[in-house]
Amino acid sequence: MGTAGLVVAVGLPWLLGIAWLRALSQGGDSLADPGRLAWMLGAGWFAGVLLLTLLMRALGTIGARLSLGTIASATLMTLAFVAWIAWRRGRRLKLAAVRSSLQQLRVTNLGTGKRVVWFALLGWLTLRAALLLAEISTRPLFPWDAWSRVASKARVYYELGRVMPFGDAERWIAGSGSVWFDAGPHDPVTIPLLQAWTAFALGRWDDVLLAVPWWFAGVALALALYGILRMAGLGALAALAATWLAVSLPLLDAHVALAGYAEIFLAAFFLLAAFSAVQFAITRSRASALVALLFACALPLVKSSGAFWLVALIPGTAAALQPRRATRIALTAAGLVAAALFAATRTRATIAGIPLHLDFAPAWPTLVENFLLLDNWHLLWLGVAAVAAMAWRVAITAPLLPLTLLTGAGIAYVFAIFAFPMLAAWRGDSSTMNRAALVVAPLACAWMALTLAAWSDRWSRRETPIPVRT
């Protein structure tokens, strides 16, 4: 059941997500459009994972026993329903469009030098993917939280066939065996359910192969990002280069290879939610609103701190929806956050036992070490700072302002975690600053690439060649 089980574990949610995205796509969308197929494949994986785990929750709520049969049946029925909607809306998958999209991989429109770089980059990315797959398909579950907070739940769900309740120490002791306990009893169950589903599909608890969906998450993130950049108008080579920047971040690769953490899913959902929100602002259709809503709602479902990331989406989304008031929205959001943080430094009140007081205690050497000296991020934050310094005028123009605000809000949130360490108590999560930064990193790569492209375009038009005196 090993390989076949893995195909089912990965393929079924993936198909569901693709069908769902296809059903909600716009009338004029064609898979032959640059990046559209990559977006659908990449975003489809994450949508499918979320929908599958929502179905598992629903099965758990109605008291159905979780098993490969029940989950696969529910998924197939949903898939059939969604495919029917897609068919009714005239969003069938046309093989000719898929073939045309795949042919774009040959980049025949590029010159020889750029084609060499294109294929070299593809080869480099393939080598990375192969190494990561070799690593995760060999090592048993390794990182701490993965076995103390995530797989602990998944094992119970899988072995008992039910979404058993997890509670804190007091509840466990009082529960006489009806409540389970682990290091994160209040964590959302989405990621444990994904692991439980993989175990159901495999037919056994195998904490080596349970990691494989994380490899697919890395691949899907790359596909989605490439698709987003192509759909936003970036050329094929530039989009691939920006995708390489994102997926070559050492910390992101560590979260693929050392599978079991929620951060890579959080990063993907934040990127997808940000992009879908901007798409919704452009199309104003109910279908694209549903896509944006699903990806945004996924954030708190994946990790408790996802609620804060959801809030970070608000200014950029509001600016995208109200482009004329975008500047006012940006300034108001910045002012509100600054005022809230300032007020928190002045109060001693507590709500539900959580102290509202925050101390401004930034550890600058730690920031410099983690973002610039260690190899967590290669040159990402240097690049973001350089683009912000060189191209800030372009970044705040109407087409880019929403994306700038979305990225800026994410970075501001990471900065708040760094500057106000007590914020961890609010978030219910003590993840390090680096793990928080990982959530915004793919979006920051997208912002950097799109802003640079726009700035480069403007710069080239502004700078006229200086006549050479002969």
Added chain:
Amino acid sequence: MSASENPPAPAPREDGRRLAISLAIAFLAVGLAYFAIAVPGTWFPSRSPLAWSASQLSLVRGTGSVVGDELVVTGSAPDGSVLVSIETDFRTDQYPAVAWAAIDLPEGASARLLWRNDVAPTRLNSVAIAVESGRPLPVALEGSAAWIGRAKGIALLVATRLDRPLRIRGVVAKPMGMVEVARDRASEWLAFEPWTGESVNKIVGGADLQDLPLPALVAAIVIIAVALWYAWTRAVRRSLRALPFAAVAAFIAGWFVLDARYMFNLSRQVADTSARYRGLDLREKHLAAEDGALFGFIENARAVLPATPARIFVGADAHYFRGRAAYHLYPHNVFYDPVRDAMPRPEVLRPGDYMLIYQRHGTQYDVATKRLRWDGNAPVSAALEASDTGASLFRIE
């Protein structure tokens, strides 16, 4: 959110050439500036390093012997220390660094370099040695007031009790010229960084301690190269249209250097993981993992546990073992303290509950009376269901 469909105008070959030269100049400038700061004496010393092999070392404190080309120290002295010395006679000003070649120093070990000089021969001087991944790092001594005259004997003191044999291959006094400094930096950047519990939070990028982190060096080169290109292009009164190209190309080149290093490390990690786990089934992989002994015991314990989930309390000194024991016991209804080494109060236990103890102090079991007690609490009736070295499973009665 849209970008131009048209890529920036292709940079003329001249712009590319200027950028390549700018990168080369920036690389040289940053390198030379670093050497000016880091090389303590002459850049190209005429003297070669002085090296002493394991067979020339004397084990003053501790027990061990020379095996092959290594001095294998198997135990500490009664006071918990190890002292290895060598008689020397060299000019300290010509050799400003000393590097001990040793592996398997205990985690967080306190290590010091000791020496005497001919200026104050009765005085014993010392300096701390940083230890990383079980290896002592080279010690730079040019700033030390006691590193004067001729070194009349040097020694390695390890003040932490050994938890495994310490292997010493020798010691080298280094003249620390430019080539040696460059070699040391390169070895730091290319040092294998295996996965650790911290890898999901932090990737160092080579050795834990680095005198010059590679990302900082690359960033400096990229910034200087772009600035040079800009200044040069203005100076020769050429168009600055290719500035985006120059900035992006320099940035990508720098990123690629860092990524190539990372991929090299990843490939070594894959080989390391493969050597450990390849060809093993799931059970064998767990037995080969860091907590293999614990897994083996839990496997035995599971055999005597009921098929339906039982309430199990887990106790261990190390929170790693508490958590791992619980992980291996699920779907049983396990309880442990994830943060502190705290055991439940006896009144919380009920007949039929289980208690799994793994490498924990302060727990006693009286076989004759079948009484279990921990941390000075009142004893409870319990049956020993499974046991191994430092590990036991009890059923509360």
